[in-house]
Amino acid sequence: MLRDEINKAFEVLKSGGVILYPTDTIWGLGCDATNAEAVEKLLKIKNRPAEKSLIVLLDIDSKLQSYVNEVPEIAYDLIEYAENPLTIIFSGAKNLAPNVINADGSVGIRIVKHDFCTPLLQRFRKPIVSTSANLSGEPSPKFFDDIHPEILEAVDLVVDFEQENRSVKKPSTIMKLSPSGQFEFIRK
Numbered sequence: 001m002l003r004d005e006i007n008k009a010f011e012v013l014k015s016g017g018v019i020l021y022p023t024d025t026i027w028g029l030g031c032d033a034t035n036a037e038a039v040e041k042l043l044k045i046k047n048r049p050a051e052k053s054l055i056v057l058l059d060i061d062s063k064l065q066s067y068v069n070e071v072p073e074i075a076y077d078l079i080e081y082a083e084n085p086l087t088i089i090f091s092g093a094k095n096l097a098p099n100v101i102n103a104d105g106s107v108g109i110r111i112v113k114h115d116f117c118t119p120l121l122q123r124f125r126k127p128i129v130s131t132s133a134n135l136s137g138e139p140s141p142k143f144f145d146d147i148h149p150e151i152l153e154a155v156d157l158v159v160d161f162e163q164e165n166r167s168v169k170k171p172s173t174i175m176k177l178s179p180s181g182q183f184e185f186i187r188k
Contacts, residue, residue, distance in 0.1 A: 017156030024114040033127040036097040048136040059121035072181040085172035
């Protein structure tokens, strides 16, 4: 049942663990974005260099100010009117694990609308890391069945929700937004 899966994921996140979970885009690896040890564990599972950036999920745009020094007004319009999942790279990240923040002080954040992620984020009340559930350098898994067995074995919880989903999902659009409101697309 969905509520049980959310409760299990909540407990794992709270204890500093790593979950494998469905998102509004592709399957992701996640952990508490404010816990540096949890992020380190996630990076080890993925075999990913620490300098590669991570995306953080939030359930509602009003929480952006807790993790970004200056949120340009246009960000709220971009989030509201985006037709597809949108990750925005903001400068001036704060209150996140140092290994989630990019070397230039920025962080990519996506406000997620999803049957599993949204209630989990509401319950956890902290941002969650979301990075594709693949080993670094390998292609991102389109479906649950494409996830490498090494990842399935290494995580603390494999969420039992949407594993049979065969609708084609793709990674989010990524745009970089400066405090002045200027933006550029990084990935469309």
